[in-house]
Amino acid sequence: MALANVFHQPEQPLDVPNPYPDTIPPPGPSSGPAAIEFHEVSRVYGKQSTGVAALDNVTVGLAAGSFTAVMGPSGSGKSTFLHCAGGLEQPTSGRVIVAGNDITEASEAALTRLRRADVGFVFQNFNLIASLSAERNVAMPLQMAGRKPSRREVREVLTQVGLGDRMRHRPRELSGGQQQRVAIARAMVTKPTVLLADEPTGALDSKAARIVLDMLRSMVEQRGQTIVMVTHDPTAAARADQVLFLSDGRIVDRIDDPSARVVADRLARLEE
Amino acid sequence: MFALSLTTLRDRWTLFVGAIVTVTIGVALVQASLLTLIAAATADIAAGLPPTEDLLVRNGYESAISMMGMILFISGFVAMFIVGSTFAFTVAQRRRDLALLRLVGASRRQVQRLLVGEAVLLGAVGTGFGVALGFWVAGLEADLLIDFGFVPAGFTVAWRSWILAVSAGVGIGIAVAGSLGAARRAGQVRPLAALRATAKAERVMTFWRWIIGIIATAGAIAMMIISSAVGNEGALALSTSVCLVWIVALAALSPVIVPVVGGLVGLVSRLILPYSRLGELIHANLRDGVRRSSSTATPVMLLIGLLVGLSGAMDVMAAGSATEMELTLDGDLMVTATGDLGDELAAIPGVKTVSEEASVIVGVDEERGESQTNVAVLGVAIDPLTYPQTHRITEVEGDIARLDDGAVVLSRGLASTLGSDVDEMVTLQMQGVDQNLLLVATLRDTLAGPEVLLPLSDAAPGEPHRYIVQTASPAAAGAVAAEIAAMSPADPDFDVVTMDEWIDAAGDAEERTSRNIIIAIVGLAALYSAIAVVNAVVIAAAGRREEFAIARLSGLSRAQVVRAALWESLTVTTAGVLLGGAVAAGTVLGATAAVSEIVGRPVEATPWSLFALVTATATVLVIATSLATTLAATRMPPVAVAGARQ
Numbered sequence: 001m002a003l004a005n006v007f008h009q010p011e012q013p014l015d016v017p018n019p020y021p022d023t024i025p026p027p028g029p030s031s032g033p034a035a036i037e038f039h040e041v042s043r044v045y046g047k048q049s050t051g052v053a054a055l056d057n058v059t060v061g062l063a064a065g066s067f068t069a070v071m072g073p074s075g076s077g078k079s080t081f082l083h084c085a086g087g088l089e090q091p092t093s094g095r096v097i098v099a100g101n102d103i104t105e106a107s108e109a110a111l112t113r114l115r116r117a118d119v120g121f122v123f124q125n126f127n128l129i130a131s132l133s134a135e136r137n138v139a140m141p142l143q144m145a146g147r148k149p150s151r152r153e154v155r156e157v158l159t160q161v162g163l164g165d166r167m168r169h170r171p172r173e174l175s176g177g178q179q180q181r182v183a184i185a186r187a188m189v190t191k192p193t194v195l196l197a198d199e200p201t202g203a204l205d206s207k208a209a210r211i212v213l214d215m216l217r218s219m220v221e222q223r224g225q226t227i228v229m230v231t232h233d234p235t236a237a238a239r240a241d242q243v244l245f246l247s248d249g250r251i252v253d254r255i256d257d258p259s260a261r262v263v264a265d266r267l268a269r270l271e272e
Numbered sequence: 273m274f275a276l277s278l279t280t281l282r283d284r285w286t287l288f289v290g291a292i293v294t295v296t297i298g299v300a301l302v303q304a305s306l307l308t309l310i311a312a313a314t315a316d317i318a319a320g321l322p323p324t325e326d327l328l329v330r331n332g333y334e335s336a337i338s339m340m341g342m343i344l345f346i347s348g349f350v351a352m353f354i355v356g357s358t359f360a361f362t363v364a365q366r367r368r369d370l371a372l373l374r375l376v377g378a379s380r381r382q383v384q385r386l387l388v389g390e391a392v393l394l395g396a397v398g399t400g401f402g403v404a405l406g407f408w409v410a411g412l413e414a415d416l417l418i419d420f421g422f423v424p425a426g427f428t429v430a431w432r433s434w435i436l437a438v439s440a441g442v443g444i445g446i447a448v449a450g451s452l453g454a455a456r457r458a459g460q461v462r463p464l465a466a467l468r469a470t471a472k473a474e475r476v477m478t479f480w481r482w483i484i485g486i487i488a489t490a491g492a493i494a495m496m497i498i499s500s501a502v503g504n505e506g507a508l509a510l511s512t513s514v515c516l517v518w519i520v521a522l523a524a525l526s527p528v529i530v531p532v533v534g535g536l537v538g539l540v541s542r543l544i545l546p547y548s549r550l551g552e553l554i555h556a557n558l559r560d561g562v563r564r565s566s567s568t569a570t571p572v573m574l575l576i577g578l579l580v581g582l583s584g585a586m587d588v589m590a591a592g593s594a595t596e597m598e599l600t601l602d603g604d605l606m607v608t609a610t611g612d613l614g615d616e617l618a619a620i621p622g623v624k625t626v627s628e629e630a631s632v633i634v635g636v637d638e639e640r641g642e643s644q645t646n647v648a649v650l651g652v653a654i655d656p657l658t659y660p661q662t663h664r665i666t667e668v669e670g671d672i673a674r675l676d677d678g679a680v681v682l683s684r685g686l687a688s689t690l691g692s693d694v695d696e697m698v699t700l701q702m703q704g705v706d707q708n709l710l711l712v713a714t715l716r717d718t719l720a721g722p723e724v725l726l727p728l729s730d731a732a733p734g735e736p737h738r739y740i741v742q743t744a745s746p747a748a749a750g751a752v753a754a755e756i757a758a759m760s761p762a763d764p765d766f767d768v769v770t771m772d773e774w775i776d777a778a779g780d781a782e783e784r785t786s787r788n789i790i791i792a793i794v795g796l797a798a799l800y801s802a803i804a805v806v807n808a809v810v811i812a813a814a815g816r817r818e819e820f821a822i823a824r825l826s827g828l829s830r831a832q833v834v835r836a837a838l839w840e841s842l843t844v845t846t847a848g849v850l851l852g853g854a855v856a857a858g859t860v861l862g863a864t865a866a867v868s869e870i871v872g873r874p875v876e877a878t879p880w881s882l883f884a885l886v887t888a889t890a891t892v893l894v895i896a897t898s899l900a901t902t903l904a905a906t907r908m909p910p911v912a913v914a915g916a917r918q
């Protein structure tokens with residue numbers, strides 16, 4: 001896979017002069033359609049004048065079938081970036097395009113459709129429904145989409161994440177790593193175009209983290225899904241095709257084909 | 273979708289049990305009251321009763337019907353409230369789960385359908401139990417009516433199959449109505465709420481609550497103004513409605529008012545109690561748990577407002593009648609006898625005046641809307657010469673001295689109901705026979721009657737007569753009483769008491785009657801509210817296992833967690849007591865003003881003891897429930913609980 005190609009600027013260059021010419025990475029050669037595009041996206045909490053800009057005029061495109069890691073100091077806007085990409089939060093200004101849909105002003109119904117078909121989420125604290133078995137948790141998105149999930153389909157996905165024998169267990173009967181794998185199975189079952197993961201390995205030990213990362217990697221390689229993963233762990237980031245660095249709500253750097261050491265160095269400099 | 277509800281049932285059964293219990297009791301009360309009402313309305317009255325007795329029995333049924341109507345109304349009212357608040361509470365407790373559903377692709381509509389579907393299911397289950405319980409409650413209500421003498425012994429409530437449809441409609445209806453608002457709001461839960469570890473609590477104070485709260489407040493104030501203007505009996509009737517409207521207003525506004533009152537209570541308790549390390553936590557929890565606080569405070573307010581307010585109003589009326597009797601009766605002794613003692617009594621030395629009278633039951637045809645109802649009215653057969661000497665009465669028109677055979681004196685209220693003026697003829701029934709009588713005078717309206725005065729010759733044979741005896745000097749009353757007692761004729765009804773004793777006994781009897789009526793009308797609804805208080809505390813604690821575990825992981829001991837939760841519940845209960853007390857005070861003050869106006873002298877009867885009793889009961893309930901549930905919720909080691917969800 002041509003790693004150099006996965007980062008690309010939007011098709012139409014925007015006329016607005018870039019106020020941070022030094023901090024925005026140079027546009028890479030464009031390759032195929034982008035799965036996620038941010039056009040001058042800002043997200044301000046509180047009043048426009050006095051508020052905190054969690055995202056500050058971010059313009060970026062993430063190619064379909066790429067695996068992107070997002071890093072940066074705490075509070076730099078990583079989660080906000082992810083939420084805007086998944087339509088969980090509305091940007092204060094700018095436009096967000098996901099899988100070809102402009103979701104900036106999308107209705108609730110359109111966002112619901114997006115969550116059913118195009119976007120899956122995985123979070124640090126798993127977010128499974130405590131009262132449902134692993135199997136039923138995984139079946140939930142299909143059920144919501146009005147499909148009657150077949151036993152086989154669900155078993156298949158759970159088997160893929162190595163939990164074929166734990167279908168009937170409830171979240172509290174599973175380890176943290178197992179719960180995270182159930183959450184990933186839940187995100188996989190609808191075969192979303194884009195998977196958004198916020199510190200999916202944050203609560204796991206290194207072995208469990210490796211299993212989860214292997215799964216994400218294979219989703220990109222075997223199914224061509226697009227993954228955006230927020231992480232604090234350079235080793236995890238090194239599994240991605242590229243790493244974006246956020247600081248104070250801006251993208252300040254990008255590393256293609258990262259290695260753990262380079263990422264750790266870059267992060268250390270950023271956090272100084 | 274229902275799989276979710278069913279599996280949630282395993283984890284959060286207290287929520288669902290709580291919801292079902294409220295529906296069950298609501299359905300039982302409404303069904304029982306409706307069946308009893310119909311039984312009273314269709315009861316066969318034994319043939320061959322003497323006419324006066326027949327009239328009394330009919331009137332007993334009439335009172336039973338209007339009382340059951342009241343009970344039906346109050347039960348429905350309380351059920352709406354409690355079921356609504358319980359369902360809203362159960363939805364609020366599952367906010368995070370619902371947000372998660374949205375995150376994995378549930379639409380707003382689906383979340384709403386899930387909750388409404390659940391409400392239908394819970395309503396149906398609650399109806400099932402409610403129908404069975406209602407059968408038993410109907411028996412209870414029938415027994416109450418018999419015990420209190422409204423209906424003759426042997427009164428039974430018949431089962432009617434169509435009531436099943438009504439009960440199902442009521443049960444499922446209130447469950448769905450109660451959950452609709454909550455479901456609509458749950459549909460608006462944003463998926464992001466699932467990600468926030470402590471999701472920002474939903475806005476409890478909704479637009480509709482504001483609207484209802486403001487309209488009801490305005491209505492209550494308007495009714496209070498009107499009642500001070502209409503005066504007399506209209507005001508008395510209004511004061512109970514004012515009570516209910518205030519309850520609606522405060523319940524709707526509770527998310528705003530309870531935290532404020534709770535904050536004040538917390539402030540005061542911190543001034544009184546020594547500095548507590550938990551104070552800050554309790555304060556923060558109160559601020560955060562608005563839904564929880566108002567769900568607990570509302571039934572407490574309902575309990576106190578209804579029970580203390582209405583029974584206080586009745587007490588005021590009883591006190592008013594007693595005061596009125598004291599003001600009206602002018603005598604030293606009261607003698608009761610069946611035989612004619614008039615002349616013998618007058619002959620006793622030291623006796624100045626003897627006035628003889630006997631109670632008469634008169635039938636009156638009252639126009640009520642389209643239909644005419646034959647109502648029993650308490651009258652007194654009197655001697656027009658001595659009566660004015662022993663009773664301080666005020667004629668509005670005419671002259672009581674003209675009372676003679678074929679004549680009658682009426683209260684002004686009754687005269688205007690019958691549409692008759694002085695010197696016109698009125699028709700009354702005596703012993704079941706129509707009598708055309710000349711209205712010779714009208715009297716000022718009073719609380720306790722009598723509404724009809726007739727000549728002594730109209731007294732029913734065999735009816736005991738009362739003799740009001742005035743002595744020449746009150747100091748000699750004791751001696752005169754002894755002399756009268758010495759007459760001791762062979763008469764089982766014969767009795768002589770001082771006037772004060774007689775008035776006290778009459779007042780007590782009236783108070784007993786009004787207590788009975790209150791117990792019948794609001795007793796079950798109050799019981800329902802008390803159960804709802806327990807329910808709210810249980811549901812609240814069940815949803816806080818994680819919070820408690822986290823508090824313990826951050827250094828609190830189990831005892832401290834339990835204590836903090838207990839103080840919090842007590843603060844909220846106090847807020848509910850204060851609000852309910854305010855409603856009750858408003859109701860009692862309104863009634864006091866109206867009664868004082870009628871009696872013409874300030875009347876006072878504050879239901880302090882009842883207030884204290886109900887408050888103590890509510891407090892004990894809350895303490896016991898809070899301790900039990902918090903202990904249960906903290907039984908597991910905190911790590912197990914805090915870990916379980918993540």
Ligand SMILES: Nc1ncnc2c1ncn2[C@@H]1O[C@H](COP(=O)(O)OP(=O)(O)OP(=O)(O)O)[C@@H](O)[C@H]1O
Pocket residue numbers: 045046052053054072073074075076077078079080081
């Ligand atoms: N709901 C909110 N209200 C106000 N400010 C917020 C809100 N959510 C986030 N912020 C602020 O926006 C900024 C970015 O937050 P964000 O959660 O995106 O950071 P992050 O990079 O994910 O941090 P971390 O690595 O700690 O998760 C922070 O300064 C945060 O305080």
Ligand SMILES: [Mg+2]
Pocket residue numbers: 078079080198
């Ligand atoms: Mg974050």
